Structures are given as structure tokens and as C-alpha cells.
Amino acid sequence: MLTVPGLCWLCRMPLALSGWGICSVCTRALVTPAVGCPQCGLSAIHRAVPCGRCLQKPPPWSALVAVADYVPPLSGLVHQLKFSHQSALATPLARALLLAVLQARRTSQLPRVDRLVSVPLYRRRHWRRGYNQSDVLCSPLARWLGCDYQASAVTRVRPTAVQHRLSARLRKKNLKNAFRLELPVKGLHIAIVDDVVTTGSTVAELSRLLLRSGAASVQVWCLCRTL
Numbered sequence: 006m007l008t009v010p011g012l013c014w015l016c017r018m019p020l021a022l023s024g025w026g027i028c029s030v031c032t033r034a035l036v037t038p039a040v041g042c043p044q045c046g047l048s049a050i051h052r053a054v055p056c057g058r059c060l061q062k063p064p065p066w067s068a069l070v071a072v073a074d075y076v077p078p079l080s081g082l083v084h085q086l087k088f089s090h091q092s093a094l095a096t097p098l099a100r101a102l103l104l105a106v107l108q109a110r111r112t113s114q115l116p117r118v119d120r121l122v123s124v125p126l127y128r129r130r131h132w133r134r135g136y137n138q139s140d141v142l143c144s145p146l147a148r149w150l151g152c153d154y155q156a157s158a159v160t161r162v163r164p165t166a167v168q169h170r171l172s173a174r175l176r177k178k179n180l181k182n183a184f185r186l187e188l189p190v191k192g193l194h195i196a197i198v199d200d201v202v203t204t205g206s207t208v209a210e211l212s213r214l215l216l217r218s219g220a221a222s223v224q225v226w227c228l229c230r231t232l
């Protein structure tokens with residue numbers, strides 16, 4: 006996918022505002038959350054009640070909002086955001102996530118959030134990539150929603166092995182005490198923002214840290230939810 010300034014990334018039609026990246030028609034079409042469980046975001050029979058997995062062993066967060074499954078064209082855009090230094094995609098993708106959040110708010114009783122939290126990268130990985138894809142999504146979202154966001158709210162205190170190469174048990178061990186909270190969250194409704202949530206172990210570890218520190222509730226907002 007090559008960018009042409011002033012044209013939509015997806016349909017190549019001229020944009021009303023050249024900095025938008027993706028036109029409003031394509032943004033709306035991107036937002037296709039799975040008919041899924043409101044808590045884990047994975048496919049389920051009912052959208053209104055948590056699925057059997059969540060009833061048996063609920064994740065620490067209370068609700069998960071995703072733009073869509075990891076499917077084209079969204080998967081391609083997310084990949085470019087992450088690996089091709091296309092930070093210009095951050096604002097259009099954040100806009101798709103905003104639409105998904107507003108839709109979810111209309112259908113369920115999600116509390117308004119006071120603060121967004123990005124998933125921190127360890128210093129070295131951050132330096133190599135030049136930016137943190139979770140951070141670049143949070144900044145515009147916080148501005149539009151009028152909530153607080155500080156990139157330094159949570160830090161990663163040690164590097165962790167790449168998660169997808171580990172078993173579930175090792176994954177949990179790998180993340181244990183990997184994060185440190187740098188700001189008070191007592192009584193606040195928080196949303197953790199990430200690009201892709203797969204096993205959920207990273208956002209689960211962050212949720213537990215926030216709840217232990219007194220957060221009133223934790224939601225997870227992501228571009229893609231997949232297994």
C-alpha cells in the first residue's frame with residue numbers, strides 16, 4: 006500500500022481534509038466488531054452477556070472494544086503502523102477506534118473513562134522502532150474524548166521475551182512485574198489502548214496492576230481482537 010497525499014489510503018478517492026489518511030466512508034466500513042462477548046471480545050452467541058469462558062474465568066478487565074477481527078484491510082493497515090513506520094496511519098486508525106468505542110457505548114453501559122493508558126515498550130525496542138504504536142493511538146483519542154493521557158503513566162521495567170513464542174504459563178511468568186505504575190489511578194475509570202490483542206496476557210497483566218492500585222474499572226480498547 007503506497008500513500009498518495011490527499012487520497013484515501015483504501016479507496017484512493019480525494020479526501021475532504023488531506024491529512025485524514027482514510028476517508029469517512031472507508032473508516033466506517035473498517036468498524037466491524039465481531040458479534041462477540043462484551044468482556045473478552047471473542048466470538049460468542051450473544052452480544053449482551055459474557056460468554057461461557059468469561060463466566061468461568063473472567064479476564065481482569067470489564068469490557069473489550071475492538072474495531073474488527075484481524076482481517077484485511079484492517080490487518081494490513083495495522084501491520085504498516087507497527088512495522089513500516091507509517092505513523093501517519095495513527096490518526097485514521099485512532100478515528101476508527103473512536104467510532105467503535107462510541108458504538109459500544111450506545112449498545113452497552115460502558116462507563117466514560119477518565120484516563121487512557123498505553124502499553125509501554127521497553128526502552129530499547131521503542132528506540133529501534135522510533136515510536137510506540139499504542140502511544141500514537143492514545144494521543145488523538147484522549148484529545149477527542151477529553152480524557153487524560155500521559156505516555157509515562159506506566160513504564161516497562163524490564164525487557165520481556167516476544168510473547169507469541171511462549172506457552173500460556175511462560176507468558177504469564179514473562180510478564181510478571183514487568184510494568185510499574187508512575188501515576189495514581191485511585192477511583193479512575195481507565196481504558197488500556199493497544200493495536201492487537203491476541204492472548205490478552207499483556208493487557209491482563211496491566212489491568213491487574215491498575216486494579217490493584219485502586220482503579221475503579223478497566224476497559225481494553227484495541228484495533229484488532231483475534232486469537
Ligand SMILES: [Zn+2]
Nearest residue numbers: 013016028031
Ligand atoms: Zn476511502
Ligand SMILES: [Zn+2]
Nearest residue numbers: 042045056059
Ligand atoms: Zn468472553
